[in-house]
Amino acid sequence: MARLSRHxxxxxxxxxxxxxxxxxxKTHYREIALVVGMAxxxxxxxxxxxxxxxxxxxxxxxxxxEALDTFHAYVGTAPPAALGPQAQSFPTxxxxxxxxxxxxSAMTDVKGMQKLLPEQKxxxxxxxxxxxxxxxxxxxxxxxxxxxxxxxxxxxxxxxLARFALAGELVTAGKMADGxxxxxxxxxxxxxxxxxxxxxxxxxxxxxxxxxAQARQLYxxxxxxxxxxxxxxxxxxxxxxxxxx
Numbered sequence: 001m002a003r004l005s006r007h008x009x010x011x012x013x014x015x016x017x018x019x020x021x022x023x024x025x026k027t028h029y030r031e032i033a034l035v036v037g038m039a040x041x042x043x044x045x046x047x048x049x050x051x052x053x054x055x056x057x058x059x060x061x062x063x064x065x066e067a068l069d070t071f072h073a074y075v076g077t078a079p080p081a082a083l084g085p086q087a088q089s090f091p092t093x094x095x096x097x098x099x100x101x102x103x104x105s106a107m108t109d110v111k112g113m114q115k116l117l118p119e120q121k122x123x124x125x126x127x128x129x130x131x132x133x134x135x136x137x138x139x140x141x142x143x144x145x146x147x148x149x150x151x152x153x154x155x156x157x158x159x160x161l162a163r164f165a166l167a168g169e170l171v172t173a174g175k176m177a178d179g180x181x182x183x184x185x186x187x188x189x190x191x192x193x194x195x196x197x198x199x200x201x202x203x204x205x206x207x208x209x210x211x212x213a214q215a216r217q218l219y220x221x222x223x224x225x226x227x228x229x230x231x232x233x234x235x236x237x238x239x240x241x242x243x244x245x
Contacts, residue, residue, distance in 0.1 A: 060107060060122035067103035070096065071129060094137065101133035124153050128162045135169055144169050160191040164199065171206045180206055197226055204239065212243050219243070 073088040073096050083089055090096035107126040110119070131146035147169060150162035163182050170179035183206060186199035204218035219240040226232045 057120045057122070060120045063103070063107050064122040064126055067100055067107065067126065067129065070103055071100040071133070097133045097136040101130060101137065104130045104133060121155060121158070124150070124155060124158050128153075128158055128165070131162065131169075132165060135165070140169060140173055144173065156191050157193040160186060160189075160194040164194045164202070167206075168202065176206065176210065197222065197229075197232055201232070201235070201239075204236075208239070208243060216240060216243055 069088060073090055074083055075090050075093050075096055077091075078089065090099075104126040107123050108130060110123070127146065128150040131143045131150055134140075134146055135143035144166065147162050147166035151159055151166050153159040153162060164186060167179040167182035167186070170176075170182070180203065183199050183203035186194055187196055187203060190196035190199065200218055200222055204215045204222070207218070208215040219236045222236040223233050223240070226236075
């Protein structure tokens with residue numbers, strides 16, 4: 001018998017493999033079609049979900065921008081040239097913060113199927129600002145509740161901002177120990193949004209009425225640690241000078 005060449009053996013092997021796959025495909029056509037169909041559906045769902053998330057994030061960012069414009073709007077009367085033709089202004093702070101509260105609250109009021117989707121950072125930032133608006137409008141209990149929720153945010157920047165604001169509300173509400181504890185923790189764990197010096201100054205300010213000796217130590221430490229920062233050093237000096245002897 002004539003010996004087959006390597007090329008002929010390879011072709012024969014390929015032909016056999018192809019025939020096996022062809023037979024398998026014919027035998028399991030329905031199963032293969034189902035698997036392929038499921039794969040197409042899954043890919044479509046993933047792409048659709050990604051598109052939906054991107055659209056929601058863009059919409060949330062736009063809403064946040066509008067609400068922040070309101071939150072930072074000018075209060076009082078001013079020449080149009082000073083504000084610009086598109087800038088907002090409000091006759092009273094109450095009106096400004098009431099409108100901003102409504103805008104931020106609309107962002108955090110997530111309903112239905114949207115609760116199953118990841119929460120955008122814009123919504124978490126809006127929740128923090130809801131607490132700020134409540135504080136400005138005199139709703140201290142509401143502000144503390146909202147800021148406590150925002151303080152647990154997984155984003156350290158948003159969370160630290162909320163905790164800083166929460167500490168201030170707690171001190172104002174007479175819960176000095178709770179507020180001081182938060183300030184001290186922020187001093188020990190600074191972030192870009194709440195630097196160590198900011199928390200130190202707030203802690204000293206909170207203690208000056210009830211624990212002036214400790215406040216004095218903090219102001220003196222700030223003067224030494226941030227001597228190169230003229231504004232901070234001067235602020236510390238003024239606060240120190242105003243303490244009772």
